[in-house]
Each structure stands twice: as structure tokens, then as C-alpha cells.
Amino acid sequence: MNSSLKPSTVAMLSLAPALWAGNAIVGRLAQDLISPFALNFFRWCIAFVLLLPLAWRVLRKDSPIWPLWRQYMLLGLLGIGCYNALLYLALKTSTPLNVTLVGSSMPVWMLAIGRLCWGTPISRKQMSGALLSVLGVVVVMSRGDLQTLMNLRFVAGDLFMVLATIAWAFYTWLLSRSTGPQEVKSHWASFLLAQILFGLLWSGLFTGAEAALGGFRFVVGWSLLGTLLFIAIGPAILAYRFWGMGVQRSTPAIAGFFGNLIPLFTALLSIPVLGETPHLYHGIAFVLIVAGIVVSSRK
Numbered sequence: 001m002n003s004s005l006k007p008s009t010v011a012m013l014s015l016a017p018a019l020w021a022g023n024a025i026v027g028r029l030a031q032d033l034i035s036p037f038a039l040n041f042f043r044w045c046i047a048f049v050l051l052l053p054l055a056w057r058v059l060r061k062d063s064p065i066w067p068l069w070r071q072y073m074l075l076g077l078l079g080i081g082c083y084n085a086l087l088y089l090a091l092k093t094s095t096p097l098n099v100t101l102v103g104s105s106m107p108v109w110m111l112a113i114g115r116l117c118w119g120t121p122i123s124r125k126q127m128s129g130a131l132l133s134v135l136g137v138v139v140v141m142s143r144g145d146l147q148t149l150m151n152l153r154f155v156a157g158d159l160f161m162v163l164a165t166i167a168w169a170f171y172t173w174l175l176s177r178s179t180g181p182q183e184v185k186s187h188w189a190s191f192l193l194a195q196i197l198f199g200l201l202w203s204g205l206f207t208g209a210e211a212a213l214g215g216f217r218f219v220v221g222w223s224l225l226g227t228l229l230f231i232a233i234g235p236a237i238l239a240y241r242f243w244g245m246g247v248q249r250s251t252p253a254i255a256g257f258f259g260n261l262i263p264l265f266t267a268l269l270s271i272p273v274l275g276e277t278p279h280l281y282h283g284i285a286f287v288l289i290v291a292g293i294v295v296s297s298r299k
Contacts, residue, residue, distance in 0.1 A: 013246035013258040021265035023235035036088035037210040046232035055189035064181035078171035080199020086164035093157030102161040109169040110256030129296025136288030
């Protein structure tokens, strides 16, 4: 089989969903400790501080990012300010099952946005891969029971996940097409720190609005500190690093298929964390999702 994906690229695009699966579980467990927008804001504050020793030069007055502030402002809005804030909000107002099913539309949005905005053609293999991948998500989320799927009821909170998915699709395409000085783009910490810098402006604005509406919550304690450290180091810094490199080495359309590994990894992580038992449908879902990735990425 001739594939456009190298093992290292597959590893990067798989590690990011694995960390984001942990983000979904921890974010769900932390609902009583911190409000959704506040959780997103403080996680990126910590990530900013951790990256600062590695990329502080990007903040200097003569930094090449300032002439391109509009570009970084948009990346910060979509990838830092919106996606995870909307995800945490969706987990607050909807069920994990609904949220993950809505999120499984990621490959479709990737293909559609690439076609509509940049004229990227959509092949039959990509469409077939998208169907296989989404089917795999349906299998794992329905637990192999059609009746479970038929009993789903979509609520207003699912709309937040639709918006989050669209925001992430735009972010991924812009990530692959962003222009600017090579010294910033080639240094992963500088490139991510520049996005976080502008993303914190949006995230802080959203958190301020949350507080003004009376929805702010912040319960000081070791549990909250551990939560913030985990999602800042893993799902924020490391996952964004892996995802960015994976997108650069493949395409946004192919990377979108790997996003459907999130519900599978979430189910697998729920086994040790929540004491759930693995089932045959986990294996079936894995085969379908991987088949979708393989079919879509064939040359």
C-alpha cells in the first residue's frame, strides 16, 4: 500500500487526540471546580508561563509577529479562545455521547471548508474514508447497540460543539497556510506562544463576560491545581505541538480524520479512570476509524 503518511506523522496525529481525550475526561470531572471559560483561560495562562522561557524572544518589540498581528489574532481566536471554551461549555450543557457524536463530523467539515474556502478538491477516497471514520465513532458511542443511538436527543448544548468543530476545522486549515517569518514558524514554542498571546485576549474577554453574567466559578484546591497543570502541559502544549507538526507533514483534510480517534481514546481511558470494561465494539470501532484514515490517505 502506498500511503502518504509516515509512521512519525501517524504517531503525532494520534498522540494529540489521545491527550485531548484525557482533556475531555478531566474537563468533565472538573465541572464543579471551575466554570468552562475560566478553565480554558487559566489553562492557557499556565501554558503561556511554561513556554515563556523557551520563546520569550517572540515578544520583543522587534519581533516579526507584530506586523502579522491580524493573522495571529485569528489563529488565537479559533484555536485558543474558541475551540476548548466551546468544548467545555458543550460538556456542561450536553452529554459526552452527544458531544462526541457531533464532534465526529470533523472530517466532513475539514473537507467542506477546504473545498469552499481554498478550492481543495475532494476525492472519492476521502469521502469513503470520512464515512468509515464516522461509522466507527457511531459504533463506539452507541456501544454497539442501535437502540442507544435511536434514543439520542440533541439539545441546545450540541450547537456549541458544532461551532467548536467548525472553529477547529478553520484553525487547522489556517495553520497549514499561515504565512510569516520562518524563524517563528520553524520554532514550535515561538509559534505556539504567539498564538497563545493573542488567544489569551479572546479567552480573557470570554471569561470576563462569563463572570459578568454570574457564571464564573473557581474552587481553590489541589484538585483544581492538578487539573489545570495536566490540561496545560498535555492537551495544550504537547497536543498542539503534535497536531501542528502532523498537519504540516500531511494535510488538514487527512489530519481531520485522526480527530475521530478522540471518542475511541476517551472510551479506552474511561476503562482505568472510570472503571469501565472493554468490549468487542471498541475493537470494531478502532478498525473502522483506522480504515477511514488509511482509505483517505492513500495516494
